[in-house]
Amino acid sequence: MPSPFSLDNPAGYRAWRARKLADYPRSIEALRVPIRRLAEPNRTEVAALLERLAKCNMALVDCGDPAQIRPDALLQLGKRLGLRHTDHHLCADAHAVSTIRVEAAGRASALIPYTNRPLNWHTDGYYNPPERAVCAWMLFCRQDAARGGENALLDPEIAYLRLRDQDPELIQALLHPQTLGVPGNAEAGPDRRETTFGPVFAWPQGALEMRYTARARHVIWHSSPAVAAAREALTRLFSGNEDFIYRHKLRPGEGYISNNVLHNRSGFQATDPSVPGRTLLRVRYLERIDG
Numbered sequence: 323m324p325s326p327f328s329l330d331n332p333a334g335y336r337a338w339r340a341r342k343l344a345d346y347p348r349s350i351e352a353l354r355v356p357i358r359r360l361a362e363p364n365r366t367e368v369a370a371l372l373e374r375l376a377k378c379n380m381a382l383v384d385c386g387d388p389a390q391i392r393p394d395a396l397l398q399l400g401k402r403l404g405l406r407h408t409d410h411h412l413c414a415d416a417h418a419v420s421t422i423r424v425e426a427a428g429r430a431s432a433l434i435p436y437t438n439r440p441l442n443w444h445t446d447g448y449y450n451p452p453e454r455a456v457c458a459w460m461l462f463c464r465q466d467a468a469r470g471g472e473n474a475l476l477d478p479e480i481a482y483l484r485l486r487d488q489d490p491e492l493i494q495a496l497l498h499p500q501t502l503g504v505p506g507n508a509e510a511g512p513d514r515r516e517t518t519f520g521p522v523f524a525w526p527q528g529a530l531e532m533r534y535t536a537r538a539r540h541v542i543w544h545s546s547p548a549v550a551a552a553r554e555a556l557t558r559l560f561s562g563n564e565d566f567i568y569r570h571k572l573r574p575g576e577g578y579i580s581n582n583v584l585h586n587r588s589g590f591q592a593t594d595p596s597v598p599g600r601t602l603l604r605v606r607y608l609e610r611i612d613g
């Protein structure tokens with residue numbers, strides 16, 4: 323059966339579109355799932371998570387206790403959802419969990435996620451080669467900022483749907499394997515990265531995958547009027563009145579689990595270096611959560 327995402331399958335797309343939009347939640351609160359013990363979610367809790375992920379590609383977890391936000395607990399939760407291969411290693415271990423906080427010094431301090439500056443719209447791992455595509459991630463909050471640090475989130479399937487409804491040519495432009503390139507770096511050792519090219523939208527294993535960054539520097543967009551139009555359409559989508567963009571500030575004990583949804587982060591108030599500031603834990607996976 324041809325994919326509903328294929329432009330050659332308008333009837334399949336229409337049926338998928340109707341299912342997708344039927345009762346699509348307008349608020350992220352509908353995606354909230356209380357979990358008593360993060361490391362050992364019970365069957366009902368797992369089913370509630372999978373149901374939300376199946377509909378919206380994301381869920382908002384609430385364990386109510388920042389002390390539970392630990393690397394081992396996150397990895398255990400991931401395993402219960404079928405997530406075993408992290409972006410960092412082929413097997414998930416504690417090193418695969420990143421701590422996202424303001425870093426005053428060192429290599430991380432040069433990267434925007436580790437500052438208090440806003441982060442523009444992106445999917446995670448857009449610089450990975452297609453065979454190491456990030457398909458899911460978790461982001462949990464141990465401590466929030468006094469002011470700022472909100473996220474906006476958008477299901478990539480909704481982004482695809484809006485663009486296709488506007489003009490299928492916009493999708494066509496984003497399917498080409500050379501659409502978006504990210505230059506490699508000159509680092510030595512395991513952090514070395516080759517230049518990678520890939521499409522923005524693809525469905526190599528059936529499910530829609532999106533690879534995107536709104537950043538203007540260190541990216542190579544295919545130079546064509548069609549790609550420029552598609553990029554503008556995405557920018558308009560992010561800045562317009564899209565009903566299904568969720569805006570939320572993670573509180574301590576809360577976290578997102580997602581099939582690599584689009585997201586951004588607002589800037590936030592930094593604290594004195596002697597006081598612990600906004601602290602999140604993140605894990606990225608090479609497989610998606612399908613239930």
Ligand SMILES: [Fe+2]
Nearest residue numbers: 444445446585
């Ligand atoms: Fe991200």
